Amino acid sequence: MPSLTKISSNRTSKLTEPSPAHTLDKVRAGQSVKVVETAAGQAATLQLAQLGIRAGATLVVRRSAPLGGPILVESSGSTVAIGRGMARKVLVQSLE
Amino acid sequence: MKIALVGQPNCGKSTIFNSVAGYRTATGNFPGTTVQLAWSRVRLDHQVADLVDLPGIYSLVSTNPAESAAKKFLLSENPSLIINVLDASLLSRSLELTLELRELGIPMVVCLNMMDEAQRRGTKISSQQLAALLALPVVEVIAYRGVGVRELFREGLRALNQPPAPAEFIAWHRDIENVVRQVERELESSPNAQELPSRFLAIKLLENDQDVSAAPEVLSAARRLRAELERTHGRPAESVVMSERHDLAMRLFEESATLTRPLSDPRAALDNLLTHPLWGYVFLMAILVGFFWAVFGFGSLLEREISGKIGLLSASLLAGVPAGGLAHAVLAGLLDGVQGGAGIVLPYLVPFLFGLAFLEDVGYLPRVAYLMDGLLHRIGLHGTSMLPIILGYGCSVPACLATRILPSRRDRFLASVLATLVPCSARSTVIFALVAFYLGPMWALGIFCFNALVVIFSGWMLARLWPEISPGMILEVPRYQWPVLSVMARKVWMRLREFVVLSWPLLIGGSLVLGLAAYWNLDRYANLLLSPLTALLGLPATVGTTLVFGVLRKELALIMLTQALGTNSVSTVLSATQIVVFTIFITFYIPCLATLVALVKEIGKKMTAFAAAYTLILATLMGLLARLILTPILSR
Numbered sequence: 001m002p003s004l005t006k007i008s009s010n011r012t013s014k015l016t017e018p019s020p021a022h023t024l025d026k027v028r029a030g031q032s033v034k035v036v037e038t039a040a041g042q043a044a045t046l047q048l049a050q051l052g053i054r055a056g057a058t059l060v061v062r063r064s065a066p067l068g069g070p071i072l073v074e075s076s077g078s079t080v081a082i083g084r085g086m087a088r089k090v091l092v093q094s095l096e
Numbered sequence: 097m098k099i100a101l102v103g104q105p106n107c108g109k110s111t112i113f114n115s116v117a118g119y120r121t122a123t124g125n126f127p128g129t130t131v132q133l134a135w136s137r138v139r140l141d142h143q144v145a146d147l148v149d150l151p152g153i154y155s156l157v158s159t160n161p162a163e164s165a166a167k168k169f170l171l172s173e174n175p176s177l178i179i180n181v182l183d184a185s186l187l188s189r190s191l192e193l194t195l196e197l198r199e200l201g202i203p204m205v206v207c208l209n210m211m212d213e214a215q216r217r218g219t220k221i222s223s224q225q226l227a228a229l230l231a232l233p234v235v236e237v238i239a240y241r242g243v244g245v246r247e248l249f250r251e252g253l254r255a256l257n258q259p260p261a262p263a264e265f266i267a268w269h270r271d272i273e274n275v276v277r278q279v280e281r282e283l284e285s286s287p288n289a290q291e292l293p294s295r296f297l298a299i300k301l302l303e304n305d306q307d308v309s310a311a312p313e314v315l316s317a318a319r320r321l322r323a324e325l326e327r328t329h330g331r332p333a334e335s336v337v338m339s340e341r342h343d344l345a346m347r348l349f350e351e352s353a354t355l356t357r358p359l360s361d362p363r364a365a366l367d368n369l370l371t372h373p374l375w376g377y378v379f380l381m382a383i384l385v386g387f388f389w390a391v392f393g394f395g396s397l398l399e400r401e402i403s404g405k406i407g408l409l410s411a412s413l414l415a416g417v418p419a420g421g422l423a424h425a426v427l428a429g430l431l432d433g434v435q436g437g438a439g440i441v442l443p444y445l446v447p448f449l450f451g452l453a454f455l456e457d458v459g460y461l462p463r464v465a466y467l468m469d470g471l472l473h474r475i476g477l478h479g480t481s482m483l484p485i486i487l488g489y490g491c492s493v494p495a496c497l498a499t500r501i502l503p504s505r506r507d508r509f510l511a512s513v514l515a516t517l518v519p520c521s522a523r524s525t526v527i528f529a530l531v532a533f534y535l536g537p538m539w540a541l542g543i544f545c546f547n548a549l550v551v552i553f554s555g556w557m558l559a560r561l562w563p564e565i566s567p568g569m570i571l572e573v574p575r576y577q578w579p580v581l582s583v584m585a586r587k588v589w590m591r592l593r594e595f596v597v598l599s600w601p602l603l604i605g606g607s608l609v610l611g612l613a614a615y616w617n618l619d620r621y622a623n624l625l626l627s628p629l630t631a632l633l634g635l636p637a638t639v640g641t642t643l644v645f646g647v648l649r650k651e652l653a654l655i656m657l658t659q660a661l662g663t664n665s666v667s668t669v670l671s672a673t674q675i676v677v678f679t680i681f682i683t684f685y686i687p688c689l690a691t692l693v694a695l696v697k698e699i700g701k702k703m704t705a706f707a708a709a710y711t712l713i714l715a716t717l718m719g720l721l722a723r724l725i726l727t728p729i730l731s732r
Contacts (some may be wrong), residue, residue: 069470
């Protein structure tokens with residue numbers, strides 16, 4: 001069986017993890033993070049969740065565009081471009 | 097019988113649609129919206145069905161006009177069968193929509209498309225297992241190679257008249273399940289019975305979906321239960337329901353798929369290059385320059401071919417009518433209109449639309465939006481606005497219609513105004529025929545660059561006139577795919593139709609009006625009326641008419657110019673400065689009639705009037721600016 005059960009277990013371990021949360025726009029390309037919370041508006045939160053960016057999900061930041069452009073993240077197989085302002089509303093934790 | 101193709105964006109629905117529908121497809125608007133859908137009458141085993149290709153949706157909670165149209169179709173048009181297309185390589189995410197769809201109680205077949213891609217990614221899916229878990233037929237398909245499509249429709253026909261088995265077997269967590277049941281009971285005891293299954297309605301009411309309605313007492317019960325869910329779970333009820341569906345999809349995925357090592361994918365390296373913070377932009381420039389160079393190269397070849405033939409044909413037709421008479425004027429006007437469409441616009445529009453469909457289907461356009469979002473956001477625009485603006489270089493009409501992909505009204509307005517400011521293929525023809533021909537290609541390039549600057553400036557200014565924080569970009573960037581020719585052809589045809597159906601008749605009508613105006617010497621009054629403007633721009637009064645009638649057809653201004661001036665060698669009558677000023681004015685001022693109609697459809701009358709006034713002022717100012725700057729340089 002695949003080891004994807006970690007998504008549900010992440011939700012409970014979030015409280016105990018010590019590493020401090022920061023926003024998605026600060027993450028450097030190549031790093032993996034776990035989403036703690038999306039603090040965007042209702043519609044945007046929904047849209048992000050539809051693309052797999054929701055509390056507990058693991059993301060890999062692939063690229064960060066210059067000039068305050070969007071960041072490109074990979075979440076469970078799909079790639080999503082998220083505007084810098086929107087990324088500021090996604091709270092994440094680094095995964096080593 | 098209606099069969100709906102439903103799936104998430106980029107799941108390959110259109111490829112499946114095309115493989116059974118061929119070219120005999122029609123497009124129509126959703127009732128009450130401007131969102132288009134494609135449908136086709138297909139024959140399946142002695143049964144005739146209407147196959148409808150709905151816009152891609154991530155879930156039945158809609159976030160833009162196209163999505164809500166797809167949802168309305170499913171809720172109100174009673175399709176006999178849903179073919180739910182899934183990208184097998186994104187199985188767990190796609191199953192969330194499947195779970196939502198099966199609540200509708202409509203017979204349904206699941207199409208696991210892109211099985212080869214899933215395998216490449218190391219996902220082994222047991223479709224039998226998935227079918228057993230979902231209690232739905234599941235068919236493995238590789239649509240672009242035609243694998244499994246026949247089987248898919250055979251299974252679909254078998255599933256007809258068999259609504260999905262009750263969904264309860266896929267258990268939700270007990271506390272949430274209880275809440276859903278309570279709402280269901282309320283619905284069942286309420287007098288006005290609904291056509292939709294009560295479980296579906298109950299869930300939608302808990303999600304606070306505005307598209308479903310219920311009796312007031314049911315609504316108040318649902319409100320109370322929502323509040324209860326929020327209290328017990330510590331977050332909004334819709335988010336509770338959504339994660340429930342997500343967990344369920346995850347469980348289905350785990351029980352039906354196994355993960356192995358993915359194969360290495362050369363596309364990842366390509367994408368790293370094309371989204372690189374430096375090389376990404378170098379390639380973007382190269383791709384766009386190459387694209388326009390190819391379009392215009394190919395277009396001018398076609399134009400020479402077609403224009404010559406049509407010119408000969410219309411000359412022979414006109415020879416049969418006595419010159420100088422009313423009949424001659426009418427016929428000449430009509431033929432001009434036909435020729436303008438077939439000989440000038442189509443040769444550039446068709447290669448443009450093909451090139452664009454290629455970039456789109458390969459998956460490059462979302463990368464363009466990604467690369468440009470930073471810059472556009474500084475101006476105050478949404479990164480996705482780049483797509484209609486690029487379309488604007490082909491024809492403003494499809495460009496205006498393409499603004500629908502933007503989520504906010506303000507962004508749609510800005511994008512459509514800017515898209516009409518970029519020179520469409522008709523205006524590019526004027527730039528080439530006047531500026532490139534008389535002053536040299538570098539001058540033409542200069543006009544295109546100047547135009548781009550003005551578009552950027554206009555965007556910046558209009559964004560400040562309507563200050564609203566543009567919702568940040570959230571855009572799925574699909575993996576690269578080799579385009580399927582038939583899908584591209586259909587896309588080109590659907591966009592071309594908008595030109596053929598909407599613009600061409602107007603173009604022909606406009607030419608007719610022009611021909612009659614010339615016949616009755618109405619141009620004299622137009623020239624007199626416009627003399628302040630022509631004087632301001634330093635143009636001879638005789639070009640006044642050309643400017644008025646350019647509204648009917650932009651490239652007609654060119655033909656009119658030679659008519660008005662009474663000579664084919666424009667440079668003997670107009671100075672270099674005057675040629676540039678004239679071209680700049682034509683490029684910017686009021687979009688053509690066909691575009692105005694499209695604008696009214698998309699952004700309303702008031703906004704269209706504003707856009708027209710804005711472009712008129714802009715064209716005058718820019719023409720004046722060009723006159724003031726160029727006069728000392730060019731006139732020696």
